[in-house]
Amino acid sequence: MAESSGSVDIAEARAEWVGVEFDWAEFTIDKDAMIQWALACGETDERFIDPLHSDFQAHPSFTTHCMSGRLFPKNFPQIGGGFGIDGGKTVTAHLPIRAGATLSAITTIADIFDKTGRSGTMVFIVQRMEFKDETGALVSTVDWKMIKKA
């Protein structure tokens, strides 16, 4: 099937790379950083800004600022042109994240797809970070889209 972006076949890239893990990182959740993040988001709910609150926890979007060490796996093909643009992040909060927790994050390629619009053909590469707590429970998933011109 003719489905290509430059010299890269999107269907082949999807088959080869989706699901590939390529980065592993740990994050210690700092109380002050939690509060600063929540306030920067305009949050007023005391659960997210008052460390003395009985249910004090990180704002649901807190993990979106936890960057992994790599953008793409080693030997990942050059899909589309240039560095691309940030297509935004989608976060799914599974469980509360508490101050002092140590989260381990694994990053995978979650999807590669293309689409057409007024601006022409664009390629989307979705990087997924899954955060687990010390017990191995999944607490947060962040999908980050990178958009490239095909």
Place this chain on the structure above:
Amino acid sequence: MILDLHTHSIKSDDGRAKVENYCKWIRKKEIPLDGFVLTEHRQYDSESDYRALEDEYNLLILKASEVETDYGHVLVFGVNEDLLHSFDFANIRLPIQTVLNAAKENGAFAAPCHPGRKRVGLFSHYELSGPISDVHTVEVFNGGSIPGEDELSVKQAAIHGYKGFGGSDSHVVSRIGYCATTFESDSITTVEGLVGELQSGSFGPISLRPEPKNTTTEP
């Protein structure tokens, strides 16, 4: 009855609207829709079951697809198992003739959407590659159109003798019902019924866009 024939939910990669929130919005804002059709991008959502929402909100909720072809985007109503095996819905370079033929052979109804749009609209491709003989119906009112696009759609549809319908192309809750389609029939309850009414041609496009708010003040 009035149906919005072109909507996207969070099942689409760029959709931000939950289906239940569409229902709530329609009822809260008293939008005169009897239902809507979810036309998710490059896929057919065979899993979701909205019957409980239909009952709760007294709305018809049907499912279809928006696929991408060499002549722009096309809505496909009446997707079934046979059609799903006819072509790859995720392929953004489908030959439009393949989609039209497959829809016809499998009892579905395919119609280009936002045909007046640059690059992804049917008529921009007509300028370059000539018309497609099997097109008979197009979406002439699209809620996501920028000024000039729907006007071009209406004009070109008239030139080519195409029937027109409307859809909001909503990706967020507040856009649902901006454009829709009014049917002579008031008894559509299934996607097969919708396909039958589309085939009969007994419908027309309507715009339900809210009037722009006047921000000027009297001196």
